[in-house]
Amino acid sequence: MAVVKALTARFSQLHPGVNFDVQNLDSLQGVTLVADGSLDLGFVSRDLKADEREKVATEPIGVSGSALAVSSLNPVKDLTRGQARKLLSGEFSDWSMAGGLVGVRPLIVIREPEAATRTALEAYLFTDHPVYAVGALIVTSIDVTLETLHSRGDSLAMITVSRQTLADPQIRLVALDGVAPTAENLASGKYPVRRPLYLTYLKDGTKVKPAIKAFLDFVRTGDGQQIIRDNS
Template identity: 30%
Template sequence: MRPGKINTPALTPGPGRLARRRSALIGGALALLFLGALAGCSRGGNSTATQITVAGSTSVTPFAEQLAEEFMRQHRGQQVNIQGIGSSAGIQATQPGAADIGMSSRALQTDELAELEPIVIALDALAVIVHPDNPVENLTLEQVRRVFAGEIANWRELGGPDAPITLVNREAGSGTRGAFEELVMGKGGPPLSYRAIRQGSNGSVRAVVEGDPVAIGYISLGVVSPQVRALRIDGVEASAANVSAGRYKLVRPFLFVTRRGGTPGPLATAYLEYVLGEEGQRSLAQAGLVPAPRKETRWKR
């Protein structure tokens, strides 16, 4: 079975983001060397591959790993290798075939869409998180934008304690960061503050906020834990129900990507069908994500 075409918004990079994309290319080049070796091991002259590599977004990684474990229990002797190397690096690894399937937590850029086909596996909300002891419970989207631009630097300005705000951001090349820039900072809006602490994964952002009562960061809704608290944005709680109802606005797609013009191998096809099938979608919903809209899941049996 061949995937249907999925239409997701194309994002055209602005001049202010070009430097960040160049930084991401360095990490992507290193990832390609590693993934190329791994892909060679899995495919090495074997016409019926028993291994595939799925690489990319660290936000998608824990969910892809969970699905891979479930899939492999049902397909003995088949190996699905999940590599969390970041959205941009995963996209770059998929283009030449070093990865069988890429993972991205941001929409594809126009040039990427020319070579890759995005498949929406679920919807995720970006949760803006603080320490549970922080008395602030709600911010407007404009306030969030100004905080991460560095224009608001003290919690007192937001109804909280008289204490400086510790900003926690994601690294350049992160799909989560790219989605936050598009959804919160806005096209042509202010850049993210350079004074922020930069972390390499959702888990590390969460850990910093857990340990700092005046910190603020953003992570995938699916990995929010009791050790942090998600703020309401414009009075709306970050929840799967509000995402489904269209009330919560900081929503992004979780994507698998494959190369255009080619057919994924049998194992990659089987894994994709499992992820987008009833069992895989139910597993993602139980993990806190919103199942992919039906119009986006043409691989469902």
């Protein structure tokens, strides 16, 4: 989201008559609301499905990643794929089984089934159908995820890797199989749970507003590409 805000802010500086209402929606909404004309421009953090590509086109604007996060009060800094899977499934019923707090049952916080944050982690962690602990908390936004991590020291939560989450002093994004979810590791491809970032717009160019076409052209310029690099 930071890269979208930076791109739109710069474009509005260059074109004072153009203003953007940037909202934090999930990837599914970033496709469906563009496809039905409710939004002029969307933002997604996954590749489009075949049926979605029939109506919606994309413009790449970098990469993101999915991670598992804990409270900064939790000593866990690294999880293997097996440990993460056992925590999420409830097989590990105490944080100490993964090197964490003794006598504390993990509160598992997962995103809704269609969320790109969740599907990317599932593809990496599970070899078959994902299984989650009884009582796992399903949330639908990054704000609720952060609120839970801030208030519950027993939490293990799915989260998007971003400047906001990496800089939050109350949480820790844990390494997976020894690789930390840093901006550098995402950019290099070293971190394993990476997701592409795209702007979405109508595939039918006759229905795309002139201001949106101009904005997409700006994104492709050297200035736009530098903003993407600076905010990745």
